[in-house]
Amino acid sequence: MYNMLTGIRIGVSRCQAKAARPLTDADYTARHKFSFDIVGNELTPSVRYDFKFKDYAPWVFRELREYFYLDPSDYLMSLTSKYILSELGSPGKSGSFFYFSRDYRFIIKTIRHSEHKFLRSILKEYHEHVKRNPHTLLSRFYGLHRVKLPHGRKIHFVIMNNLFPPHRDIHETYDLKGSAIGRLYPEDKAAANPHAVLKDLNWVGRNRQFALGPEKKALFEEQLRRDTELLQRLGIMDYSLLTGIHNGVRGNSEGLREDKLSVFQPAKVKVSRKPTQVKRDADASALRKAVQQSDPQALGGKHELPEHDNSERRMFLFYQDEGGMRASGDSNEDLGAIYYLGIIDILTPYTCVKRLEHFFKGFQHNKHMISAVPPREYGDRFLAFIKSSIRGNDVSTRPQMFEHEPKHDQAHKAEVSEKEASASGPVPPAPPPQEAVIDPEKAQRGREEMQQRAGPSIVTSS
Structure with missing residues (x-):
């Protein structure tokens, strides 16, 4: 460092x-x-x-x-x-x-x-x-x-x-790609980890939306379209919209910023600048040792983060509200939250490795639901998902995979939970069933149908 x-x-x-x-x-x-x-x-x-x-x-x-x-x-x-x-x-x-x-x-x-x-x-x-x-x-x-x-x-x-500000806690963080396979962070773990980076299915499952107001909504969608078209043209995929949400009601009371940072600071060693002797100089050796042994310490004390945003970000449309974009209603009223967002991980081209990933994962899952898809399809899907996540837009434009994938993940989670429960010991007995109300006519028709399907080998007595 x-x-x-x-x-x-x-x-x-x-x-x-x-x-x-x-x-x-x-x-x-x-x-x-x-x-x-x-x-x-x-x-x-x-x-x-x-x-x-x-x-x-x-x-x-x-x-x-x-x-x-x-x-x-x-x-x-x-x-x-x-x-x-x-x-x-x-x-x-x-x-x-x-x-x-x-x-x-x-x-x-x-x-x-x-x-x-x-x-x-x-x-x-x-x-x-x-x-x-x-x-x-x-x-x-x-x-x-x-x-x-x-x-x-x-x-x-x-x-x-x-993307995230020095003076505001981020209460929810999402990494949105517009794909469904492998795009769920376990909610039980998220509850215990305030710094968890949640994914697309968490966003859908929590019914999150961007509330931007009519003017910012139009500008945001247009800039998103231009940026996505560039990435498609350059053959890039696997990028995402990193989104941090600051809840104005919770404010900075939880100290989430300082909790996740540590400080690298080498010990102070006084040295004299002697270029021709520095290799043999004991001072230089001491400095090398101090640099190598610098140990990260938790942020605190004199190493405090700024409490105000005085940076250049205020010069830009989507970062001018405390370094982000305020959530606003249809009449541009303040809704008490701030979005901090941007497109990240834009250095992954669609190479032969990604083509192979698309090919093999396409056998296991719907090939249109995985992350590794060609750049044109990736960009179209990404743009459709983000636009469908903006309040006021038609949710039916969201890629169809999100209509089914959450149910699949819920079933998978139930299956895993059942396996974990059986492995941990005997399952407690289920509560006694409630008394059912039986319709005599339906019961008689049911017995007749069963007898017909069973054939003459089963003899019933009245």
Whole structure:
């Protein structure tokens, strides 16, 4: 982490110090390399190093940061301060690690090499889309970097916006894809975990809807359509609409933000900058040890999150209400909740691996209900599901799979519960049945039908 922050500070500062100029095609593929010692001195390539840092397309990301109204000084101050935040439970399902800037505005996310290459391949189209659509809902990329230790693996990472605010608790979180298979988070676990990321079937089962009011509804649907069309055109799938809901009645009384964060802060070691002697310097050795042994501590005390949103997000349509969008009725009246949402995980192309996944999972389930479907179908399904989740829209436009899948999951949960109960011990006796009221004529007809189906081998007596 220390190496990442040092590289960001040097790389961004170098680019920002130069006079602005128009972008060229070469800027989209540019790579700038740096070598550093542990103190942060830049070294010549032939000298032994503590870590190497590579900055990708710095001029492109500089312009993207300008489109997003990021002040260079604030950006560097947020990312390269003396401590950084980590979300408890990292890494995620993808194996990526998430770190937050000290003010919770930015995310440092490690990514796979394949994702790194893919982002570079679509960077020009992404840049043009942001330029034409300043209010885009897509993840906002602020920098793409790589760090390498001696004899160590290369770590690729990206700097992104944090959708969730530093000054508001998020009471419900949903990851919405528009698919049904495997898209249910167990409700009993959700009740015990306020940080659980719920899924599509939870959203449907809880009858959640976006209440946006007529004007915001129209603008939101149009921007969603434009962003989805770009992802379809680039052959991307597996993205989702990350949605956080702040309940105005509950407010921040539960302290949910601080509960899930820890602080990375190396011990303070005084060093002298001696580039030619740093490898032999005892001070440098002490600093290396302090960095390696830095232990995450729970957030608290002097490491407090901001209580107000003073960020650039207020410049954008869907983030201007306390960093999000207020829930509103048909007359734009305030309904007491705030939505924080955006399209995430946009670096997964429909590759051969995804085609195979679609092929094999299509044998086990309805091939239109799984996540791995071709980009055109994925985008159409995603757009239809999100639009059907907006209050005032026709729910019948929702993909048909959601009309049946919840019943299947309920039956599955009942079957699992029955197995668990039988494994844990004897089942308590059922209560005695209530006395039934029998219609004599229906009973007689039933006996006659049974006798006819049984045939002459059964003899009945009257």
